Amino acid sequence: MLNIVRSWIDRYFSDEQAVVLSVLLVIGFAVILMWGDILAPVIASLIIAFILQGPVNMLTERSVPRVISVLLVFGAFLSMIFALFFAVLPKAYSQLESLLNDFPRILSVLRRHAEDLQTQLPGMFRGDEITIAYEQLSEGSAEIVQWVLSNSLASLPVVVTALIYLVVVPMLVFFMLKDRDVILSGVSKALPKNRRLITQVSSEMNQQFANYLRGKAVEILVVGICTYAGFFAFGLNYAALLSILVGLSVVIPYIGAVVVTIPVVIIALFQFGLTNEFYYVLGIYMLIQALDGNVLVPLLFSEVVNLHPILIIVAVLFFGGVWGFWGVFFAIPLATLIKAVITAWPRVDRHALAIENR
Incomplete structure (x- = not known):
């Protein structure tokens, strides 16, 4: 057994750079796991700066001075932040409150449709199943409403956290963009001089992360805006709230x-019933989903390393369970990182190693 373990270590960890890379990865994951909540503003700022670096590079390539490029991109970013906090989120929050007030009526409508379905298809349900399900949903919805109200935007911790992000994150993003070369130089000095393997993995992942983050940001905006336009055109209630959910759903x-299809169907059914408007809303929603999956995603993520759907789902479940929302958001890049490390990891040929040990 010891010989097997020693042979495995000699094969995969005989290279000094492999040991250094593994130590750095372990330290990085441990820091995020233990202090992720504390460092959340820094991590969020790093992500946003990474996304905004693309537009900055585009402007500098067109002979715009870097300082001006940073100021222009940062100004556009601030405009979007203020629009989000002072226009989009208040409207979505007011619609959430309205939805919570309408929740008992929504359950009643769903119960009526279920009873009609039972009349049409008597063999599908037993007599008391709909009543029991309705009572369970009513009890569960009361708990959900109470939880949402206790953790609403009006609660003090949420307000304080939002203010911290609203002030600290833009400042960190600005300095990360402005002093990018200085920061990268400092990080480079802290790394070992002989870092061929680290450079190989980081250069591959830099492009992958950039494509994924910027593509995902564009996808969220495009899907959210198109969904809002479609729902608003048909007069669907809670259009802003639902469009935010649909936009964020592309993260997973x-x-x-x-x-996210479930609340869209329930609200459309509650408002329109089984009428033509109900099918129109579902049709425009399905059209947006089809265009996102078959046009937008291939266009935005053509250069991202392809992963099997099973690996993507496993990565989402694993990293989401470890790091919550950010784990879900970074599931694909992290899975790609692991794949890149495995591909680039140096291996010693067993036959050559056996000859050397003789």
Whole structure:
């Protein structure tokens, strides 16, 4: 047994750079796991700066001075932040309050449709199943409403956290963009001089992370805006709230689209019933989902390393369970990182190693 373990270590960890890379990865994951909540503003700022670096590079390539490029991109970013906090979120929050007030009526409508379905298909349900399900949903919805109200935007901790992000994150983003070269130089000095393997993995992942983050940001905006325009055109209630949910659902591949379809169908059914408007809303929603999956995603993520859907779902479940929302958001890049490390990891040929040990 010891010989097997020693042979495995000699094969995969005989290279000094492999040991250094593994230590850095372990330290990085441990820091995020233990102090992720404290460092959340820094991590968020780093992500945003990474996304904004693309537009800055585009402007500098067109002979715009870097300082001016940073100021222009940062100004556009601030405008979006203020629009989000003072226009989009208040409207979505007011619609959430309205939705919570309408929740008992929504359950009653769903119960009526279920009873009609039972009349049409008597063999599908037993007589008391709908009543029991309605009572369970009513009890569960009361708990959900109470939880949402106790953790609403009006509560003090949420307000304080929002203010911290609103002030600290833009400042960190600005300095990360402005002093990018200085920061990278300092990080480079802290790393070992012989870092061929680290450079190989980081150069591959830099492009992958950039494509994924910027593409995902664009996808969220495009899907959210198109969904709001479609729902608003048909007069669907809670259009802003639902469009935010649909936009954020693209963060979770496959699973997000399925989950967010449920509230869209329920609210459309509650408002329109089984009328033409109900099918129109579902049709425009399905059209947006189809265009996102078959046009927008291939266009934005053509250069991202392809992963099997099973690996993506496993990565979402694993990293989401470890780091919550950010784990879900970074599931694909982290899975790609692991794949890049495995691909680039130096291996010693067993036959050559056996000859050397003789």
